[in-house]
Amino acid sequence: MSLNLHNKDFVSTRNLDRKTIDAILKESSKFDKGNYKKLNKTIALLFFEPSTRTHLSFSTAVRKLGASEIGFSNPKASSLAKGESFSDTIKVVERYADAIVIRHPLQGAAAFAADLSSVPIINAGDGANQHPTQAMLDLYTILKKKGKIDGLKILLVGDLKYGRTIHSLVFALSNYNIELSLYSPPSLALPERMVDELRSRGTKVNILENLDFSGQDVIYATRVQKERFADLEEYERSRYKISIKDADTMKRDAILMHPLPRIDEIDTAFDKTKHAAYFDEAANGVPVRMALLSLILGGK
Amino acid sequence: MKDILKVQKIRHGIVIDHLPQNSAFRVLKILGIEKNFSGEISILINTKSAKYGRKDIVKIEGGNISEDHLKRIAVLSRHVTVNFIENYKVIKKENPTLPKIIVDLVECPNPQCISRVEGKSKFIVEGNLFRCAYCERVFTSDELI
Numbered sequence: 081m082s083l084n085l086h087n088k089d090f091v092s093t094r095n096l097d098r099k100t101i102d103a104i105l106k107e108s109s110k111f112d113k114g115n116y117k118k119l120n121k122t123i124a125l126l127f128f129e130p131s132t133r134t135h136l137s138f139s140t141a142v143r144k145l146g147a148s149e150i151g152f153s154n155p156k157a158s159s160l161a162k163g164e165s166f167s168d169t170i171k172v173v174e175r176y177a178d179a180i181v182i183r184h185p186l187q188g189a190a191a192f193a194a195d196l197s198s199v200p201i202i203n204a205g206d207g208a209n210q211h212p213t214q215a216m217l218d219l220y221t222i223l224k225k226k227g228k229i230d231g232l233k234i235l236l237v238g239d240l241k242y243g244r245t246i247h248s249l250v251f252a253l254s255n256y257n258i259e260l261s262l263y264s265p266p267s268l269a270l271p272e273r274m275v276d277e278l279r280s281r282g283t284k285v286n287i288l289e290n291l292d293f294s295g296q297d298v299i300y301a302t303r304v305q306k307e308r309f310a311d312l313e314e315y316e317r318s319r320y321k322i323s324i325k326d327a328d329t330m331k332r333d334a335i336l337m338h339p340l341p342r343i344d345e346i347d348t349a350f351d352k353t354k355h356a357a358y359f360d361e362a363a364n365g366v367p368v369r370m371a372l373l374s375l376i377l378g379g380k
Numbered sequence: 381m382k383d384i385l386k387v388q389k390i391r392h393g394i395v396i397d398h399l400p401q402n403s404a405f406r407v408l409k410i411l412g413i414e415k416n417f418s419g420e421i422s423i424l425i426n427t428k429s430a431k432y433g434r435k436d437i438v439k440i441e442g443g444n445i446s447e448d449h450l451k452r453i454a455v456l457s458r459h460v461t462v463n464f465i466e467n468y469k470v471i472k473k474e475n476p477t478l479p480k481i482i483v484d485l486v487e488c489p490n491p492q493c494i495s496r497v498e499g500k501s502k503f504i505v506e507g508n509l510f511r512c513a514y515c516e517r518v519f520t521s522d523e524l525i
Contacts, residue, residue, distance in 0.1 A: 092516065094516060165498070166494065166497070166498060167498055184494070186492055186493065186494040186497060187490060187492045187493050187494065187514070187515035187516075187517075188488075188493050188494040188495060188512065188513075188514025188515035188516070189494045189514075191513060191514045191516075192494045192495065192498060192500075192514045195502070195513075206494075206515075207492050207515075208492065209515055209516055210516070273518050
């Protein structure tokens with residue numbers, strides 16, 4: 081087991097190496113099978129913006145570990161409503177908790193908190209930047225469903241510009257020998273500098289002009305976020321839907337993933353097919369987050 | 381044919397040499413003297429350079445420069461030379477350098493970065509690019525200064 085994570089912050093996948101990721105995935109599998117030790121720690125969940133799955137799965141992970149949870153899921157119910165700064169909030173909470181999990185609408189909030197805090201900071205999503213724990217559960221889902229990550233063809237569809245799950249996932253995947261294909265509305269393409277960075281790491285990246293599922297082992301869809309568009313007509317033009325008819329063009333064992341919430345990107349008719357991996361993906365958030373908390377806070 | 385001196389020598393002050401092309405006015409902005417400066421400033425834009433082909437030069441009679449200004453100029457280019465002049469002679473030359481991590485020197489241009497709200501900035505120098513240590517976005521010097 082890698083000990084690289086002990087007492088460390090977990091704010092981004094950009095600099096995660098394969099050894100560390102493999103250790104997290106291996107540990108997640110143990111937790112998934114119910115094989116784990118209790119964790120006598122206090123964990124703060126500070127959610128400065130709404131969340132369903134991430135908050136609930138972190139909360140479930142903390143409870144299943146036998147740890148104590150403090151924090152808030154509605155900043156209006158905290159001293160932030162009185163005007164307390166983000167920095168002061170972190171400096172106070174670090175005195176109560178052994179680790180702090182942060183969701184924040186601004187990019188870089190978790191890394192900023194990590195600079196201030198003496199206890200480990202775990203990024204639960206910072207604006208359009210990163211969502212590294214989601215990337216770990218995404219990789220765990222791929223590994224569990226496909227038995228491997230190396231050698232797979234992976235298609236990412238939707239909002240690749242602002243999607244934080246995408247940004248974390250691509251850098252985590254860049255540690256593996258995969259072929260990445262990208263399809264998005266032109267205004268929501270993966271930033272060019274990020275594509276260059278991935279290619280410089282040796283990842284094969286294809287930019288698709290048409291949505292083509294053939295040959296793909298993993299299809300990862302994301303929501304086109306209405307709130308990103310000033311022009312509603314452009315939003316309407318940018319929306320897409322993976323119809324059940326598209327299943328005919330997919331490999332028989334292709335899996336369909338989505339970080340959720342989905343609006344109408346994926347036909348609900350997929351839900352009962354063997355392609356649908358998105359609900360299992362959400363469920364995997366619990367063992368993966370348990371494993372991460374234990375690796376960060378557990379004994380050496 | 382002999383080279384003709386295009387701009388007079390200065391008596392006391394600073395000469396900022398080997399500036400990238402078309403960056404002279406940005407240097408004045410960095411120094412905070414683009415407006416309401418009563419001293420004498422000479423600017424050469426796109427002048428010939430044996431080393432870099434073309435360059436800009438800024439000469440400020442009576443001017444001085446702080447450590448902070450030097451670092452901000454180093455964000456523009458690591459090839460700049462600052463000559464300190466007294467009685468028409470160069471008494472000191474400095475090549476502004478940057479540490480690997482620059483803190484609270486320039487603001488992150490990303491309006492969605494937490495550093496804009498918290499009033500602190502941090503960049504990691506990656507060759508000629510600058511990565512915000514918080515939002516992870518990468519910027520050129522043109523985008524930062």
